[in-house]
Amino acid sequence: MKVTLTANGSEVAAEVEDRTLLVHFLRDAAGLTATNVGCDTSSCGACTVLLDGRSVKSCTVLAAQADGGEITTVEGLAAPDGEMHPVQTAFRAEHALQCGFCTPGMVMAVVSLLAENPDPTEDDVRTALEGNLCRCTGYHNIVRAVLAAASGRRPS
Amino acid sequence: MSILGTRVVRTEDPRLLTAGGTYVDDLRVPELTQAARVTFVRSPIAHALITGIDAAAAREAPGVLAVLTANDLDDLPPPPPDDGGGGGDGGDGGEAAPLPLGGPWTEPLLAVDRVRFVGEPVAMVITTEHYQGEDAAELVSVDYEPLPPVIGADAALAGESLLFPAAGTNVAVTFGAPADATTFDGCEVVVERTIENQRLAPVPMEGRAAAAVWAAGKLTVWVSTQNAQISRFVLAGALGLDPDSIRVVAPDVGGGFGAKIGLDRDALLVAWAAKHTGRALRWAETRSENLLGMTHGRAQRQVIKIGGTLDGRILAYRLEIVQDTGAYPRMGGFLPFLTSLMATGPYDIGTAETAYRVIVTNTTPISAYRGAGRPEATAAVERAVDLFAVEIGMDPADVRRINLVPPDKFPFNSPCGAVYDTGAYSAALDKVLAGAGYQELRAEQARRRERGDVRQLGIGVASYVEITAADAAGGETARLVVHDDGTATVYTGSSAHGQGHHTAWAMLVQAELGIDMDKVTVVHGDTDLIPLGVGTYASRSLQLGGVAVQKAAVDVREQARRVAADMLEASESDLELDVDRGLWHVRGDPEASRTWAQVAGHAGEDGLAASVNYTEGQPTFPFGTHLAVAEVDTETGKATMLRHVTVDDAGTVLSPLLAEGQRHGGIAQGVAQALLEEMRYDAAGNPVTGTLVDYAIITAAELPSFELLASETPATINPLGAKGIGEAGTIGATPATQNAVIDAVSHLGVRHIDMPVTPERVWTAISDAREGR
Structure with missing residues (x-):
């Protein structure tokens, strides 16, 4: 299926398997590798990102569920001039x-x-x-x- | 003013905070753009014969490029011959570490005809895409013929089922003297107890990961490791390759805690398979794989026996250990040697005996985990001291003060064979007691006891001494180059995985040369750039790798002095380096100066560069005291930690910020062992804590903020005065926390509760004590 979302202000669209997790979409399709996978039971929070302004564990969200959504990862947090949040x-x-x-x-x-x-x-x-x-x-x-x-x- | 000893924020952080680190799974280097994925098929059974593997269905699955089993490992050198060492009685364990024992205990890469623990690699599935590997691994059909599992010390020692029939025993190492019947003869009070130092999972937030490419006769391996250079030699041996044909890179590494020393068979297999198939490969394990496949730590059953006088003098101590080393004797065979060496801790005890046996069981192999043998020693003796104190009715802090090695006895020859270099043990104890307000805590405890409060207060004290850079003779390398643009590069054999070496080594260069640390680049973990090095473990980095950097800087400074003297037409002895400004000038004439860029530019073809391999003749012995305050709900058994106060004296502190971070992290892992964490198996050898849902890794909600007190007693054997700080936290915090919880209920008659002191165990201990059991 095709998933289109906005990641750190840029639109990303990719054809992915239905089961693709949001974290893998971000890492592999969007090339945003800062977000890590630290477990497989939604326990560790290493994959936490903002989806439409709310924190989610992106290993527990399907990319499909984030279709049309707005994602912020740590790469998108600093100001455009590079000043840290x-x-x-x-x-x-x-x-x-x-x-x-x-x-x-x-x-x-x-x-x-x-x-x-x-x-x-x-x-x-x-x-x-x-x-x-x-x-x-x-x-x-x-x-x-x-x-x-x-x-x-x-x-x- | 020197930058050393000041609070400097880390140079590593902006990148980690804004772009994230580049861990193995993040690598987007050209060599790996087409990398296929490795997924391991692992044994679901603790002990079984393999009677057949059918991979036909898996080979037909979408995206599968290959399925590899032990039969495919026909291009590897045979394992080294059995030299007769290491088995049964007489193997001393110490010489072999950290290598496996070999011989009849040899560990295969992929299981051949037998599996010995749940999680053991049996086959590898190579797929083009990530998710395809997990699908295809499910289709690999392995026929197992179950064997009786060996779980726990009793089953191993009974020897009815053997993991290695050729060895004829489940006891891989036996060491130490049998008990001497006269050892405790002069004692008025003797206490003996069997206690457990439970099995833990290290759980670095990044699990194990490796990627590999074989191209043009050279193998390149990226691996999440604490030691790229050691990994290269292990790879060379396992794969039968010349070390010069291997490049190992340790990129960012997401924690190690001892479990990433060198590299495991899984990573060796990824490297082998890349060569065997000619494909670039990448593997990053899942957390559930990590909890079963990465080595565990601790896992000692200890018998402690302590004796002394009614007025608090400890006269004799004996420690007997059964070390469960899991299915294969890796470094676990060596750990009880360190435990025995440190058995009597910071106490001046006249007579001490130690003995140990190392057993194999059908569980994940045991190796180093933050402290690696020393937390086990401290946990044992600190429990023993508390048991002794309660038996003679004396305050446990007073018993410690009476028996701590006094300051005039250093260097101190311990009865276990260690030579403690420098220390101020009772000063550390008193500082912690004063900082915690010990007398007021005891008064509050007494009030709660008198009132019969549901929530009782416990105060746990643990004094310790530990050994750091135990392999000091192995040394560490550094190479420093000052470039003609005034910047510098440090190539270090140490291997940071969170410790902040890049900041610390740059501080050392700035302190010696006056080159601003922002202009210092630190490179680690690439064997093409740094062929020789040892790496980071055993709290060795600063006192070996750091000293190597400092010595290289001193060497470069003296080279620069000659060059600057030539430039300024002065004698070398008249040249001065203004470290604050990073300028060379003639004494008394600061205006006519030369910059590092000018001096390096004038230095000729060889430039300004120095290589150092710094070795040290002996280890160092940091020490300290931890005090934990626990509140225990006597109706539910739940313990809550209220405070944790520590002195951790690791000699002269180079970076207070980094030292603080090391202490914090270690304390948390120590509290975690005491309160929460345990890797458990059922009787059949099935792990019952195999995910982070079941394995109770400690969280922010279970910890208080920590109260760190400063103490610096310099080491005298190295020019920095530094000892190691990486493992102090687990060594001191574990027994302090355990002692605190037991102390909270000791007035009810409870004398001991094994770790982790879960609510169930505390509640049961209270019930048993009340009913006189």
């Missing part, structure tokens, strides 16, 4: 990433979290990120980065 800036300032594999999904989950709850507590952040796994950071600095991005405070 405040969440990206906070992740760097607070050392909220190490190997980087969970990072694209984690950042998109945080963008979605802050859109829904602009002023979260530490508990809110920890609960909201339960579906995004990171094996490197122990989450400590991810939580700090989210709180820093939320408060808009200058990076330390």
